[in-house]
Amino acid sequence: MALPIEETRYTFADCLSWKESERIELINGTAIMMSPPSRIHQEISGELFRQLANFLEGKKCKVYHAPFAVRLFEQSGDCPEDVDTMVEPDISVVCDQDKLDSRGCKGAPDLVIEILSPSTRRHDRLVKLGLYQKAGVLEYWIVDPENKSVQVFLLNKGLLLPEEDYGQEDIAKVNVLDGCFVELSKVFPE
Numbered sequence: 436m437a438l439p440i441e442e443t444r445y446t447f448a449d450c451l452s453w454k455e456s457e458r459i460e461l462i463n464g465t466a467i468m469m470s471p472p473s474r475i476h477q478e479i480s481g482e483l484f485r486q487l488a489n490f491l492e493g494k495k496c497k498v499y500h501a502p503f504a505v506r507l508f509e510q511s512g513d514c515p516e517d518v519d520t521m522v523e524p525d526i527s528v529v530c531d532q533d534k535l536d537s538r539g540c541k542g543a544p545d546l547v548i549e550i551l552s553p554s555t556r557r558h559d560r561l562v563k564l565g566l567y568q569k570a571g572v573l574e575y576w577i578v579d580p581e582n583k584s585v586q587v588f589l590l591n592k593g594l595l596l597p598e599e600d601y602g603q604e605d606i607a608k609v610n611v612l613d614g615c616f617v618e619l620s621k622v623f624p625e
Contacts, residue, residue: 448515464519470554475580479550480525482622490615496530504539507570525550543570545611550578568595574611583623
């Protein structure tokens with residue numbers, strides 16, 4: 436389960452001083468320690484990344500896998516001490532190169548994919564959905580390894596609304612990448 440570390444208010448400046456091996460997200464100044472991903476989680480993440488990276492080869496959009504710091508609400512001119520929310524989505528696709536810097540992404544990626552685990556299920560479906568909606572993420576995928584399914588949300592008038600549910604044998608459309616589809620039979624092998 437994702438648990439707060441303690442009752443101190445942290446910023447991205449604090450994150451920069453922590454060990455790289457620690458998986459910690461910041462939500463409104465609260466540090467949330469994350470457990471290591473399972474083998475199945477990593478296999479699913481790897482296959483999603485592979486398919487997206489192959490599609491994006493030579494294109495302006497870039498795909499990144501965790502750990503990749505996404506400072507959802509960072510504004511131009513903010514310093515690390517000003518940033519109190521930083522997440523590490525399992526996969527992020529960023530098409531605006533101005534959002535990328537040496538530390539990750541400042542602002543909302545175009546596509547975010549989170550892979551559920553028993554410890555993050557509620558966090559990904561509620562807390563992160565709300566953050567991604569508020570930040571203006573255009574497309575959000577929730578990947579459920581247990582049910583071998585993908586739920587796709589699209590931003591519509593400021594709300595991330597359910598758009599499509601895909602199963603193991605489906606080919607999922609990536610709405611923010613024209614012509615991109617993901618073969619879920621390769622993501623969820625038997």
